[in-house]
Amino acid sequence: MKKIMLFLAVLGMGFSASSQIETPQPSPFSKVEQKVGLTDVTLEYSRPNMRNRTIFGDLVPYGKVWRMGANNNTKITFSTDVTVEGKTLKAGTYALFAIPNENKWDVVFYSNASNWGAPQELDPSKIAAKVSIETFKIPMNIETFTLGFDDLSNNGATLGISWANLYGGVKFKVPTEKTVTANIERVMNGPSASDYYAAAVYYYEEGKDANQSKIWMDKAISMTPNPAFYQLRQQSLIYAKAGDMKGAIEIAKKSLAASKEAGNADYVKMNTDSLKQWGAM
Numbered sequence: 001m002k003k004i005m006l007f008l009a010v011l012g013m014g015f016s017a018s019s020q021i022e023t024p025q026p027s028p029f030s031k032v033e034q035k036v037g038l039t040d041v042t043l044e045y046s047r048p049n050m051r052n053r054t055i056f057g058d059l060v061p062y063g064k065v066w067r068m069g070a071n072n073n074t075k076i077t078f079s080t081d082v083t084v085e086g087k088t089l090k091a092g093t094y095a096l097f098a099i100p101n102e103n104k105w106d107v108v109f110y111s112n113a114s115n116w117g118a119p120q121e122l123d124p125s126k127i128a129a130k131v132s133i134e135t136f137k138i139p140m141n142i143e144t145f146t147l148g149f150d151d152l153s154n155n156g157a158t159l160g161i162s163w164a165n166l167y168g169g170v171k172f173k174v175p176t177e178k179t180v181t182a183n184i185e186r187v188m189n190g191p192s193a194s195d196y197y198a199a200a201v202y203y204y205e206e207g208k209d210a211n212q213s214k215i216w217m218d219k220a221i222s223m224t225p226n227p228a229f230y231q232l233r234q235q236s237l238i239y240a241k242a243g244d245m246k247g248a249i250e251i252a253k254k255s256l257a258a259s260k261e262a263g264n265a266d267y268v269k270m271n272t273d274s275l276k277q278w279g280a281m
Contacts, residue, residue: 027070027145034149036157037176039082043159045074045096047145055164056100065108067118068096068161069145075113076159080179084109084172085131094128098161100135105161107131107170135161135168196220201234210242229258229267236274249280 025046032043048070053059060066068074073095080091094109097118108122109129142162150160156173186192191199197220203213217235221227227235232255239248252271259267275281 025071029071030147032148034152034157036149036152037154037174038080038179039174039176040077040079041149041157042077043075043147044072044077045069045145045147046071049145050141050143050164056166057102060100062101063099065118065120065122066098066100068098068147071116073113073115073117074147076109078174080175082172082174084129084170085133087129087131089129089172097122103135105133105135105168107133131170133168133170135166138162138165138167141165193220193223196223197231197234200238204234204238204241210238213238214242214244229255229262229264232258233267233271236271240274240278245278249275249278252278253280 027046027048029044029046034041034043046069056062075093076096077093078089078091082089082091089109092111093113094111095113095115097108097110099106099108107130108127110122111126111128112123141164145163146160148160148162150158150169151171154176156171158169158171161168161170196216200213200217200220203209203216217238221231221235224231232251236248236252236255239245239251252274256268256271256275259271272281
């Protein structure tokens, strides 16, 4: 019995050692990254070969859920919201499944992207979008399953699907025009209140031009409908540093009242200490 156990242990060690040898994968992993307008789109999938097999209607049966590749789920990631064949799809990562038929496919963007392979039945609550596309015969065979991005423009692209003698495409649009228009309006309208505030605080903390810091802070506060107690606190400190003690005291009193109303004991103490230091209490 001991000899048998020893033999099995040695045999197991042999298999363990051989598993450390790296060999090519039959369906190699691929990662495709594409900028579409201002949206980052990433595909991650494994690529099986035909190997003289009949693919659609045989290896990939008609009417059944297919994982669009091999091994782990095929995944697509959008950095912004998009519309896929007219249907809204939120930014995020999705598993890609297909239900092939002879001339038309259903393509499913599935919110659970961590499965291995295709589920026997799709959970309707996890279908973020389901679209139908036409497929076309092409005059040559594509040996390796291929996903990519075709017909690129600033406003969209087509997710191309190629394998065997078939091609299909899923059109999607990205919000480039909306994003660019918002950026143009923001820049043309000048800096925001938060931009002025950040610049003023930076100048104050770094000991730079106190008067310039005061100008920027005044601009930030004037653009803020209801300045918070901590914003008023910064403004009072900048006024004091710029030598405007009367203004500093007036603003510190506002910050003190606001911090009392907010129940922030730290700012109540800081404002009280400053007002005492400046001779106002």
